[in-house]
Amino acid sequence: MKELFSFVNLVINGLMIGSLYSVMTLGLTLLFGVMGVINVAQADFIILSAYIVYWMSHSYGMSPFISFIVTVPIMFGMGMLLEKGLIEPLQMRTRSHGEFVRMTLPVFFGVAMVVRHSMTALWTGDYRAITTHLTGKAFTSGLIRVPILRLLCLVGSFAIVGLLYLYLTKTKTGKQIRALSQNAVAAKIVGINVERIRLISFAIGICTAGFAGYLFSFIYTFFPGAAGEWVPLLFCIMVTGGLGCTEGTLVIGILFGVVDSVVGYYVTMAFSRVLVFITMLLVLLFRPRGIFGRGL
Amino acid sequence: MIKDIMFSKKDAKLIVFAAAAILILIIIPLTGNRFIMATTFTILTYMVLAQAYNILGGYGGYVNFGYSAFYGLGGYITAILSTQWHVSPLLMVPIAGLAVGVISAILGVPLLRLKGVYFAIGMITVNFIFLCLVLLFPKITKAGLGIVLPPPPPLQVFCYLAAAVAVVTTLAAHRIANSSFGLALRSIREDEEVAEVVGVNLTKYKVLGFVASTIPAAVVGGITAAYLTYIDPDTMFNIGFSVKVILMARLGGLGTIAGPLVGALVIQAISYALRYTLGGVLHKIVWGALLSATIILLPGGVIKYVRSVLVRRSAIS
DSSP states (O other): OOOHHHHHHHHHHHHHHHHHHHHHHHHHHHHHHHHOOTTTTTHHHHHHHHHHHHHHHHHHHHOOTHHHHHHHHHHHHHHHIIIIIHHHHHHHHHHSSHHHHHHHHHHHHHHHHHHHHHHHHHHHHBBBBBTTTTTTTTEEEEEEEEHHHHHHHHHHHHHHHHHHHHHHHSHHHHHHHHHHHOHHHHHHHTTTHHHHHHHHHHHHHHHHHHHHHHHHHHHHOGGGHHHHHHHEEEEEEHHHHHTOOOOHHHHHHHHHHHHHHHHHSSSOOOHHHHHHHHHHHHHHOOOOOOSSSOOO | HHHHHOHHHHHHHHOOOHHHHHHHHHHHHHHHOOOHHHHHHHHHHHHHHHHHHHIIIHHHHHHHHOHHHHHHHHHHHHHHHHHHHHHHHHHHHHHHHHHHHHHHHHHHHHTTTOHHHHHHHHHHHHHHHHHHHHHHHHHHOOOGGGGEEEOOOOHHHHHHHHHHHHHHHHHHHHHHHHHHHHHHHHHHHHHHHHHHTTTTHHHHHHHHHHHHHHHHHHHHHHHHHHHEEEEEEHHSSSHHHHHHHHHHHHOOOOOSHHHHHHHHHHHHHHHHHHHHOOOOHHHHHHHHHHHHHHHHHHOOOHHHHHHHHHHHHHHHH
């Protein structure tokens, strides 16, 4: 009986961290789907946002719970700068779209190095964590235990995914973003301002990192190099769920969260990651557009 | 016939260059200066890597971001075998090269069906699978602790060995580039479908190119492991390492023989200069910025850029 409850607890925990995985991957999926940008720096932006939450609460006494109002705009601005400074020139200088897509990877690798080591230079390599009055508290009923912060994380993740979904399907700009992701040339022909939409969608992709970092800071400890362990996992979620497919990212993120939680407990974390990576390779080989991907 | 015996003017120039380079390589270890020897060794290993990467990445057009996987695998096989059997690591390097050749031939068949960005992502995943496998078997690999290898032979040995490997790899790359194999790879790069229609055996040439580019990586990984006498998963299976090698080949000029050599020399020189002037953390920030900037500003590589500038100059004057 106790075994069963610990299993249920693990699954609940997996659901909660999995939802965070999804939000962390969301920006990657959006950027790849709309523009073909492989943003290996996403995890570094997440850690940077977590640091911003940390310093806002430590230096200015801002409550960590509302600090997403700082991180999200900062990341939005950063996204705009990066688009203007890197993506546009790269696009002009590469001969084909395929080459552009491949070259975004090393370019963003450079960005990741700059962000990561700037954080080390500014704030040292020490581990940081955010503690609030809710840290360590949980709803308990019998043997089932649900940590409050992780539950909040789940709620926050679903909120942001829902918001993004509404934005992409209901607003005019959102529809234009989707049009661009389906066919860039056709989007241009029907009169969509492609440059503007690229700028906006890139900035949105990066600013989801701002929100993910805000959620991340509550349940994980972080240090500048922490991004390195996350990048491969985020890529796996993106590819398995379907390149450019938001729903796929959500489902697979949660699934991998559960796998990490359960397998990580019963076997080891490394084994869980091997499972996840091999799953992704198989998906890549036999269904390259991903489990939920439609076309491509 | 006469052409085979007599060298053209271009060949003569090339031979002078090669002779000079080999002479320098012979003299450097004789100086006995440890700094110079260590630097030469590192640059030579990067030359091998960039040259070998260029076979599939430059001629074949398959960008391999998981190149470090085979470097790391070579290093780990060398380290594990030499510590288990108590023999000199350098003797295990050929075994590591062979083993990685076989492994990459097996992996290459399914992986090389992926194209473009999918191949890039797939190879990154292979790198992380190897990394996790190392962590998964701590009894054999010592996991995150890393493996300590037996004390290395003198530095001169490494210098000569790296030089020999570099020469062999360059000659092999030259042979491949000027053979039907190289032609097949180039046709695959330009248009895979057309190549297939014309009768190029895609799988065969892609896998051969893949193996030809991973074996030198494994050999260098093994030699480097013996040289450092300590390896750990994070330095051996590091994507940043792959990116560096790719940048070297690209910066020098993809699909040329001299390109990767020049690229390795230039980038390693910049890397050293940055490290000595800026120190630990700052040099990595500048290095990252330079990395992004060079890819955006010099998409065709240094050699192409210099050539185009020279052409423009001569056109003006």
